[in-house]
Amino acid sequence: MTTSQPPAAASDSPLVRAARGLDVPHTPVWFMRQAGRSLPEYRAVREGVGMLEACRRPDLVTEITLQPVRRHGVDAAIFFSDIVVPLAAVGIDLDIVPGVGPVVAEPVRDRAGVERIRDLVPEDVPDIDESVRRLVAELGPTPLIGFAGAPFTLASYLVEGGPSKNHEHTKALMHGDPDLWHDLCARLARISGAFLRVQGEAGASALQLFDSWAGVLSRADYVRFVQEHSAAALAEVADLGVPRIHFGVGTGELLTLMGEAGADVVGVDYRVSLTDALERTGGRWPLQGNLDPALLFAPWEALERRVREIVEEGRAAPGHVFNLGHGVLPDTDPDVVTRVVELVHEVSAR
Ligand code: 1CP
DSSP states (O other): OOOOOOOHHHHTSHHHHHHTTOOOSSOOBOOTTOSSTTOHHHHHHHTTOOHHHHHTOHHHHHHHHHHHHHHHOOSOEEOSOOTTHHHHHTTOOEEEETTTEEEESSOOOSHHHHHTOOOOOGGGOHHHHHHHHHHHHHHTTSOEEEEEEOHHHHHHHHHHSSOOSSOHHHHHHHHHOHHHHHHHHHHHHHHHHHHHHHHHHTTOSEEEEEOTTGGGSOHHHIIIIIHHHHHHHHHTTGGGOOOEEEEOTTOGGGHHHHHHTTOSEEEOOTTSOHHHHHHHHTTOSOEEEEEOGGGGGSOHHHHHHHHHHHHHHHTTSSOEEEEESSOOOTTOOHHHHHHHHHHHHHHHOO
16 A cells, blocks of 8 residues: 555645644634534434444445544544554454443453454554545645554453443552553553554644543553553654644642653643643644533523633633534534534634
């Protein structure tokens, strides 16, 4: 597979410029989970097609990724896939169960389980390469954001066997057998890095590492057990020269550590204001965030006030990409999402 550069216009888009700390015509905005159940056109396309299957079909991936761009006029597309797609691609037996999330047939809790996890090679995911190339061609000046799950969040699904509130098996393994934990995370970092690289080499304009569940860790545990592995995944794509966004939920205490893992942009969830995030990170990184997704259900006046505040707070950062603090909730009214995009563009126009 040959390496493709992102289109020049996409590399000079508001999203990429903000991520590099350059001046922008308006604050760029996109939403985590902007494709998905909140859109009737998504539900129509997904009818009768399993999630993992949908992620491996370039016709569906292309269509679903483009839907929110057409409908909302967002400043970036996020590649339609899932963090467990590369795990399935290296032969781990798992499924994405509707209403639940990823479920792993045999949770990974011992050396034999860890040793079965092999590296991802581009030949495992030719469809991902194809989907990204098609999308980059269709999107033109709109940047495509590629993504992967970070080692800790991936490890949590593998060790717990599915979604978890307390991550008890994961933390037990981490503290009980640090060598095995580091071996597991080193393998996941290579998979994650390779998955990012496939998307970057096919022309994605930015890459986001989702460490969604890292917020359950103390700073000390993050440093001792996680940071180096996320850093390894991010380092795998450093030479591509596209901005790398590093995001987690409830990671207010970890923002600087996540930046120092090698990010160009630090994602902030709604629990910490952008002003506080800026202070905590010392203005070292552009920030992405951080509207509470539940506020999309609030009366327009309340939502508008909050959007304006976030845009205003973001002006003080070296760069600001407007987003939610986490993903769009399934019952969100899509028209409200479109209105927020318009409002962000209007109030931030320079
Ligand atoms: O059948 C369906 O429609 C299932 C719902 C769904 C969707 C639409 C899942 C299952 N994944 C996705 C797509 C998805 N997953 C995207 C699409 C692109 C976009 O943002 O528009 C992305 C970026 C992801 C990444 C992902 N998957 C994360 C990180 C982001 C986050 O939300 O924190 C995580 C944690 C997952 C695991 C996962 N996959 C699906 C669900 C419901 C979950 C979460 C389960 C849990 O609570 O642990």
